Amino acid sequence: MNTIDLINKVSVDNAITAGRAEMIISIVIERISEKLKKDGVIEIENFGKFTITSKKPFKVGDSPQLFRNHIQFDPDKNFLDNLNV
Amino acid sequence: MLKEEIVEKISKYFKLTTFEAEKIYDDIFSIIISGVKQDNIVDVANFGEFIIKFNKGNGDSADTNGYKKTVEFLATSKLEDEVNQGSGETVYITPSISETAPVFKTTEEPVTKTPEIPVLSNREEPPQTTVNPVTVNPETVNPVEEELKKKREEILDKITKPVEEIPKAYQQSGMTKPLWKIPVAEKDKLPVENIKEEKTEKPPEVIPEPLKETEKVETVQETIVNAPAEEKKAQEIEDLSQKTFSDFFTELKEENKRTSAKIEETTEQPLVQNVIPPSVVELHNEITNPPVRENMTFPTVETPKPPVATNGNGSANGTGEYRASDNSYYIWYKDVEANATDTQNLSFEYELLYQATKEAEYKSKLKIYVTTFIIFFSIVLVLLIFSPVIYKIFFKPVETPNTEQVNEEKPVTEQTAPNNKAEQNVLKDANTNPQNNNVTPPVTSSDQQQQPNTTQNTTQQSTTQPNTEQPKTETKTQQPVQQQQQTSKPPEKQQQPQQETKLDGVTQNSMGWMDDKFKVIYVKLDNGKYTIQESAWDSDAKANKRIGIVQSLKIDGLAGTMMKADLGAKGTWYRVRFGEFSSLDQARKKAEELRKKEGLKLQASLLLFLLTA
Numbered sequence: 001m002n003t004i005d006l007i008n009k010v011s012v013d014n015a016i017t018a019g020r021a022e023m024i025i026s027i028v029i030e031r032i033s034e035k036l037k038k039d040g041v042i043e044i045e046n047f048g049k050f051t052i053t054s055k056k057p058f059k060v061g062d063s064p065q066l067f068r069n070h071i072q073f074d075p076d077k078n079f080l081d082n083l084n085v
Numbered sequence: 086m087l088k089e090e091i092v093e094k095i096s097k098y099f100k101l102t103t104f105e106a107e108k109i110y111d112d113i114f115s116i117i118i119s120g121v122k123q124d125n126i127v128d129v130a131n132f133g134e135f136i137i138k139f140n141k142g143n144g145d146s147a148d149t150n151g152y153k154k155t156v157e158f159l160a161t162s163k164l165e166d167e168v169n170q171g172s173g174e175t176v177y178i179t180p181s182i183s184e185t186a187p188v189f190k191t192t193e194e195p196v197t198k199t200p201e202i203p204v205l206s207n208r209e210e211p212p213q214t215t216v217n218p219v220t221v222n223p224e225t226v227n228p229v230e231e232e233l234k235k236k237r238e239e240i241l242d243k244i245t246k247p248v249e250e251i252p253k254a255y256q257q258s259g260m261t262k263p264l265w266k267i268p269v270a271e272k273d274k275l276p277v278e279n280i281k282e283e284k285t286e287k288p289p290e291v292i293p294e295p296l297k298e299t300e301k302v303e304t305v306q307e308t309i310v311n312a313p314a315e316e317k318k319a320q321e322i323e324d325l326s327q328k329t330f331s332d333f334f335t336e337l338k339e340e341n342k343r344t345s346a347k348i349e350e351t352t353e354q355p356l357v358q359n360v361i362p363p364s365v366v367e368l369h370n371e372i373t374n375p376p377v378r379e380n381m382t383f384p385t386v387e388t389p390k391p392p393v394a395t396n397g398n399g400s401a402n403g404t405g406e407y408r409a410s411d412n413s414y415y416i417w418y419k420d421v422e423a424n425a426t427d428t429q430n431l432s433f434e435y436e437l438l439y440q441a442t443k444e445a446e447y448k449s450k451l452k453i454y455v456t457t458f459i460i461f462f463s464i465v466l467v468l469l470i471f472s473p474v475i476y477k478i479f480f481k482p483v484e485t486p487n488t489e490q491v492n493e494e495k496p497v498t499e500q501t502a503p504n505n506k507a508e509q510n511v512l513k514d515a516n517t518n519p520q521n522n523n524v525t526p527p528v529t530s531s532d533q534q535q536q537p538n539t540t541q542n543t544t545q546q547s548t549t550q551p552n553t554e555q556p557k558t559e560t561k562t563q564q565p566v567q568q569q570q571q572t573s574k575p576p577e578k579q580q581q582p583q584q585e586t587k588l589d590g591v592t593q594n595s596m597g598w599m600d601d602k603f604k605v606i607y608v609k610l611d612n613g614k615y616t617i618q619e620s621a622w623d624s625d626a627k628a629n630k631r632i633g634i635v636q637s638l639k640i641d642g643l644a645g646t647m648m649k650a651d652l653g654a655k656g657t658w659y660r661v662r663f664g665e666f667s668s669l670d671q672a673r674k675k676a677e678e679l680r681k682k683e684g685l686k687l688q689a690s691l692l693l694f695l696l697t698a
Binding site for chain 1: 090095099109116131132139164
């Protein structure tokens, strides 16, 4: 499933245009990413939890080890129940 | 609190209710969940991917294979870079530090100077540098960073290079002239005054060595390929760094914008000042802002107001109405579509005109209706008021009472004519004879004045009617009989006329008693009774018709009879008589009743006629 499918479904379910759906989705994602950068943790009801953690160190050639922050996602119970039904 | 903020934003920007915005917010995530369930992958641009993973789980709630589904999130590189950019603490760690991964912490403390971290993209390879182990000191400068900076500057320079420098690339390739000429921008043009003849030394013509055909082609292709490839890379780098979520779906719009921007640049005309004459400016102002008119009157036609459309120099439309010196309007172009304001104004004015004309029509019609009604009503009133006069003139029959008074009453016999003279002779004899002195009726003075001498004859004739038929020779013999009769009768006659003369409006004549009030004659019959002689007609049919009309009134005691009277030269007349009464009073009463009923019937008929008419 792509973003296009997501937009179409949102527009059809809520009786709005595809352009509006696209804008709304972009606003939601931008807001989530901004808050993630600020707080480092975000919880979305009935969906899951986003947290920023550090990955294992990696090397690029002879450079020193670099750590890289990583976004971790913990799904909610409802999410998992829907998947495993 | 994130949800509330997003819902507020959505409701504000898109003019939706909070309920609708919440529903959309929830639907987004529910659709992602359903997509993950169906397709096992959901790719959200500029955010990441949600992928299903199978983990070992309990047999009860797991799949048939004993695995349990979970969801993993893979963020995009851009997001990760942004997240890593925002970190103010350690990025480069020496091996001395423990291998435990530090947790990302939020720092609200003042940020110290940190080395700039290169933005890694999927396409760019990480810079390969040889870095000595260095402690974390933000003040020190790393050679790696210097090289990265230099490369970044080179890339940015390439992107921001002016247009004129582009042909250098072709010169470097060995070509003397570019394939196409590049126009110089107008802004860079110098004014005419400042231009001076500058002698420029032409560069020496470098004649390249003659190349083989194959080499020529290769060199040309390389130059052509290499030059734009570098430009493309720079542009791509720019695009990727600047692209947002919506750019993937709005690329077409940007292309359109670029094309539209180019078109706008070409169509924009520079403002020209002090070129338009003031007269034209005034004209334009007159058209766009016409003077307001006062004292609007109807039904005069008003000239339409000019539209707001521009006219004159530099106008894109070039259409509109022009107001001439005579305050008359004419249209420039007829092919132009009418403005909504014009149509509204004109339609309003036409409506007013229509209303005014209709009012005038109705007023004119009202006058006609009112005049006709007044005339009709006045006619009706006049007829009602003067109905008796009209009846007299138009409906009452012609009567000749005077002629009848003159002529004698006679039965319908042939002997009546020649007997007139005999009667006169008899009367003379009666008058001369002393015996017959008593025969003369006791006529009052009033009667004598009013009536001619024939009254005596009439009264005598009434008494002597049965004797008129007899010849002259028998008159003497009958005298004593007559005397006896007359002696007996005169006292009665003396009494009767005294009684009869007391009635108002009744006058005695040869015929009988004339009633001026009711226009009838009361005639005394042989049997001593009185009848009402209502009218006399010259034909049988008319008389019978009159009898029928009076009988239709249904008055008791008015039995109609007809009597024929031959008046000699004046023709025969048919007298209509009604009833027999013992006294004149009774007869008069009946006559009064008859006239009343007749009048009422006449009025009723008139009213019916008027109503039906």
